[in-house]
Amino acid sequence: MNTLIRTVRAEMLKNRHSSIVKTTFIAxxxxxxxxxxxxxIMRSPQALARSGGLSAxxxxxxxxxxxxxxxxxxxxxxxxxGVLIFGFVASWTFGREYAExxxxxxxxxxxxxxxxxxAKFVVYALWCLALAxxxxxxxxxxxxxxxxxxxxxxxxxxxxxxxxxxxxxxILSGIPIAFFAIWGKGYLAPLGFVALTLVFSQIIAAxxxxxxxxxxxxGLFSGAGGEYRDQLTMTSYSILMITSILGYFSSxxxxxxxxxxx
Amino acid sequence: MCLFFxxxxxxxxQIIQTHSLYKHFGDTVAAHDISIxxxxxxxxxxxxxxxxxxxxxxxxxxxxxxPDSGTIQLFGQELHRRFDKWNEVGYLVETPYSxxxxxxxxxxxxxxxxxxxxxxGLIDLVLxxxxxxxxxxxxxxxxxxxxxxxxxxAKALLHRPPLLILDEPTNxxxxxxxxxxxxxxxxxxxxxSTILLSSHILSEISxxxxxxxIVHGGTLIQEMTAQELSGQLMRKLLVQTxxxxxxxxxxxxxxxxxxxxxxxxxxxxxxxxxRYPERVAALLMxxxxxxxxxxxxxxxxxxxxxxxIRNTAQ
Numbered sequence: 001m002n003t004l005i006r007t008v009r010a011e012m013l014k015n016r017h018s019s020i021v022k023t024t025f026i027a028x029x030x031x032x033x034x035x036x037x038x039x040x041i042m043r044s045p046q047a048l049a050r051s052g053g054l055s056a057x058x059x060x061x062x063x064x065x066x067x068x069x070x071x072x073x074x075x076x077x078x079x080x081x082g083v084l085i086f087g088f089v090a091s092w093t094f095g096r097e098y099a100e101x102x103x104x105x106x107x108x109x110x111x112x113x114x115x116x117x118x119a120k121f122v123v124y125a126l127w128c129l130a131l132a133x134x135x136x137x138x139x140x141x142x143x144x145x146x147x148x149x150x151x152x153x154x155x156x157x158x159x160x161x162x163x164x165x166x167x168x169x170x171i172l173s174g175i176p177i178a179f180f181a182i183w184g185k186g187y188l189a190p191l192g193f194v195a196l197t198l199v200f201s202q203i204i205a206a207x208x209x210x211x212x213x214x215x216x217x218x219g220l221f222s223g224a225g226g227e228y229r230d231q232l233t234m235t236s237y238s239i240l241m242i243t244s245i246l247g248y249f250s251s252x253x254x255x256x257x258x259x260x261x262x
Numbered sequence: 263m264c265l266f267f268x269x270x271x272x273x274x275x276q277i278i279q280t281h282s283l284y285k286h287f288g289d290t291v292a293a294h295d296i297s298i299x300x301x302x303x304x305x306x307x308x309x310x311x312x313x314x315x316x317x318x319x320x321x322x323x324x325x326x327x328x329p330d331s332g333t334i335q336l337f338g339q340e341l342h343r344r345f346d347k348w349n350e351v352g353y354l355v356e357t358p359y360s361x362x363x364x365x366x367x368x369x370x371x372x373x374x375x376x377x378x379x380x381x382x383g384l385i386d387l388v389l390x391x392x393x394x395x396x397x398x399x400x401x402x403x404x405x406x407x408x409x410x411x412x413x414x415x416a417k418a419l420l421h422r423p424p425l426l427i428l429d430e431p432t433n434x435x436x437x438x439x440x441x442x443x444x445x446x447x448x449x450x451x452x453x454x455s456t457i458l459l460s461s462h463i464l465s466e467i468s469x470x471x472x473x474x475x476i477v478h479g480g481t482l483i484q485e486m487t488a489q490e491l492s493g494q495l496m497r498k499l500l501v502q503t504x505x506x507x508x509x510x511x512x513x514x515x516x517x518x519x520x521x522x523x524x525x526x527x528x529x530x531x532x533x534x535x536x537r538y539p540e541r542v543a544a545l546l547m548x549x550x551x552x553x554x555x556x557x558x559x560x561x562x563x564x565x566x567x568x569x570x571i572r573n574t575a576q
Contacts, residue, residue, distance in 0.1 A: 016364060102360065108325055
């Protein structure tokens with residue numbers, strides 16, 4: 001356990017001064033900001049009239065100006081935007097060693113290769129949780145500043161469960177990206193994979209099979225697909241879980257057993 | 263020194279042992295039947311052109327690449343996934359890279375954690391040893407090529423390992439840095455460390471290595487001590503006279519093996535001729551062959567290296 005803690009510490013240290021960390025927080029913070037803008041537009045009839053297409057979209061989403069609607073926006077941002085941002089975090093965490101030429105320095109150490117990959121998964125999860133927590137905090141500040149109409153405690157609790165659940169499912173969906181970073185020895189393969197999952201999520205969800213596509217499941221769970229959330233079953237969650245477990249073990253096995261000539 | 267060293271080798275344990283290593287990447291032969299051993303306290307120089315297979319061997323020794331067949335032992339323990347003596351090994355493979363955003367100190371702290379070390383003083387020691395102290399708070403991306411190389415060496419030496427495996431350790435260093443690293447390696451070997459280093463610069467290797475292995479096309483084509491190497495360098499006497507044809511007749515008659523080269527010089531390869539060039543001069547002068555020039559040509563290390571490789575290719 002002590003070895004893993006020290007390895008996690010080393011992994012955390014690697015991210016010090018990193019502009020990527022700040023970039024992900026700034027990019028992810030756009031969601032609560034945009035949500036706040038939606039709320040302001042919805043609240044003002046003149047602004048709503050001027051906003052044209054945006055107004056139509058907001059009305060289609062049946063948004064109301066209250067905490068409940070704002071919380072939904074935050075949750076959907078994690079379920080859809082999170083697949084992209086968390087995927088970016090995974091691509092960076094696992095691909096950087098090849099891009100920076102430091103992978104070879106991790107191969108012959110008293111800390112096993114398995115521990116190093118496990119520490120990277122811990123950092124990936126902590127980073128994503130911090131992103132989700134940060135959006136929650138920013139959302140709370142913006143919502144308070146806008147003086148949104150309050151929601152009942154049970155509703156708040158339900159919304160929070162959806163937010164936490166979506167965060168967890170999105171983190172799980174990012175785990176297989178590690179394999180593509182290690183297999184592709186850099187950022188390109190995992191980022192390409194993230195882009196593909198986003199495209200396929202849209203297409204597959206539109207055909208009604210999103211509940212069986214691992215990277216569409218967080219979005220559906222977040223409510224971004226409206227009533228499609230009801231399609232999610234234990235099979236859906238099992239598919240996502242199995243995909244994550246496969247991603248986790250294939251990353252470890254490939255990192256441990258393949259030739260490292262780069 | 264030679265006798266002392268030879269005696270010492272006989273009494274010492276083998277720190278690195280490889281037996282019949284083979285590795286192919288597709289059709290490319292990266293290692294073909296490589297068997298070497300390196301004794302404790304020895305500096306073994308691994309020499310070869312770019313792409314000869316040096317780095318592949320080093321990566322195999324570090325468990326980064328698995329050989330198709332053959333075995334590796336470090337400290338008498340077979341190298342496999344559960345090999346547990348990595349804190350006995352320090353290494354530098356090809357261009358040393360560091361985390362560019364981190365300072366020199368932070369980079370070393372990363373490896374301090376990953377090597378599970380428990381003595382913070384080691385970082386200060388290695389910074390001082392490699393003259394990186396004044397750069398400790400500078401980001402790695404701002405370092406010169408030479409200082410990046412020093413940082414790579416610092417990572418290799420941080421935990422004071424008894425075995426160092428270094429791939430081109432003097433790359434990018436200025437002349438002063440090269441001498442410093444050379445002296446450092448000699449000091450480490452003197453104090454019992456074992457060092458395997460690779461280079462494509464024979465002159466650099468020959469200054470530090472006790473034994474040298476030449477690799478070409480993935481095959482170890484020659485292995486010798488530094489003393490044996492200097493004994494194998496080709497020497498010949500070159501002569502130019504006003505009448506080379508007459509001079510050649512005289513030399514052949516006197517039992518010398520001589521021929522005229524493309525530069526209209528007579529090459530005499532007998533050891534006697536290079537040892538006593540004045541005898542050849544007297545022979546020619548006494549017979550009326552006026553000398554234009556006469557000098558002893560000694561093959562340098564690079565020439566020897568290239569000649570050896572060419573002979574192997576033929």
